[in-house]
Amino acid sequence: MSLIDLSKQVALGIDIGGTNTKFGVVNHRGEVLEKGSLKTDEYEKVEDFIDALYEHISPLIEKYGTEKNFDGIGVGAPNANYYKGTIEQAPNLPWKGLIPFTDLMKAKFNLPCTITNDANAAALGEMLFGAARGMKDFIMITLGTGVGSGIISNGSLIYGHDGFAGELGHTIVKPGGRKHWSTGSEGSLEAYASATGIAITAKKMRAEFPESMLNQYPEEAINSKTVHECALKEDPIAIEVFRYTGQKLGEALANFVMFSSPEAILLFGGVIKAGDFILKPAKLHMERNLLPIFRNKVKLVFSELDEADAAILGASALVWEKK
Amino acid sequence: MSLIDLSKQVALGIDIGGTNTKFGVVNHRGEVLEKGSLKTDEYEKVEDFIDALYEHISPLIEKYGTEKNFDGIGVGAPNANYYKGTIEQAPNLPWKGLIPFTDLMKAKFNLPCTITNDANAAALGEMLFGAARGMKDFIMITLGTGVGSGIISNGSLIYGHDGFAGELGHTIVKPGGRKHWSTGSEGSLEAYASATGIAITAKKMRAEFPESMLNQYPEEAINSKTVHECALKEDPIAIEVFRYTGQKLGEALANFVMFSSPEAILLFGGVIKAGDFILKPAKLHMERNLLPIFRNKVKLVFSELDEADAAILGASALVWEKK
Structure with a gap:
């Protein structure tokens, strides 16, 4: 048995989004020691992006070089394939086609590199550092511009035969x-429960109900934030927008529970700022669509991770998870 | 390392149904060396049932006692819990409440005993001996009186946090x-795609279309077998019954694929005798509801196991799977 001083081990976590890429140096306790960011969409070629990333990060690796061991790099990115290390046909990224991302990273950084989609990374982050610590079966749902998910079963992410599960x-x-x-x-969860879907629902409902406060905003200002403002002022139409969203979400969650019987479902992302306006109807409609053996067992909770750091933590968790 | 002569190892597979219980002695190649059955519903007390089972099976154990090693007992039963070894509130079995089934079996047979629900056992049987040999990610759907399922992910059954997944x-x-x-x-897959659901659909449709051949049968004779007879004679209403059933099945399968991204979906049970009348619309509606990254990848196939032996093989697979 060889003893490893865990306090010396650190990982690089990188979260690639369509506009911004965030990176950080993370230790075993899930503390972000250093962080930074660069613009994803300024680099038309992925090689130029990786060169720029290296220029930002190599000073950090040098800074910690003597006192810390860099175990590896974890990357969260849209349309990433864990098995192949690729980013494939990502509609929101500037690089088209099939990108051999981890191969390019390993060549530049000379460190092991693992990639998965951003929601899978978020699920790992919750398991290692967040609300799902100690859980072996849970589902993470990210409610942002889109709706993503990461499914943990028996302590591991479900990747499926091709790496695209979830x-x-x-x-x-x-x-x-x-x-x-x-x-x-037609009729996907994302069409209703994403921020984009909520804006569509709100625009439809305010057209039906001229008395709604939602009609005080210009068309382009209708989003889950303004709907939340109106709901807090007790506008019944704004409240109904979230109730309807929560119902669709809850119906979907019931199906997910009967698939993998998780201990908890964790919700994450901008949409959860609506709080109980969404959570209560989601819980109600989840429970009423469940078989009795599943009822009143599944915790439906919000993520505990700080949103600014969650993506970096989740990506870094890919490095620790492989240990 | 100790060498084990696999040709000497055998397992007992027991499949408990509401009416009949089947059992068999199975070897490592999935050959059923001996089999038999008894009536489940003749035993009001589970202890009496296990005594009767022992009387049927102990001569087989004695017969093979000198030349074979009995590794253990695998049991498939409705509402069985793998973690707890229990059968819980099974509506179709004579024994009510919470039955500590594996404890009772171990005490009587003095052999290790593992239990899971019948569809999970069927999935294991397919993985070890059937159409899913070599696969690590697939879903088994049993289409009988009800609709059951067993989900294999990364080479293991998904049990969930409480043993009730799938x-x-x-x-x-x-x-x-x-x-x-x-x-x-309201609107569950079982309500449409089970034999019971198909009979309901057929009765509704024949009432709407007096010219259908289905109207030549008395009410109680309408079932998936008679609908199949009429479909083979090209009755368009009978064909539509299966097309509608296949559509609902296919829509559900698309959701399952986007959850766990299986290499294949295996269909099993009496309903699949309808063959392409159900399989073709199921495939069509599965594909059209999938995201492009999942399309034309998932094999949708029928089970290869002999239906008479499949339940026994699946139950025995529980013993080998633990090795």
């Missing part, structure tokens, strides 16, 4: 329902 | 849809 935002909650603006599918 | 028959495919005769839920 696209719960694209499961159909209402067959023949609202057409998705990008995929064209 | 109730895909009770996921909702049509919110607010057909009321389930037993659970009361």
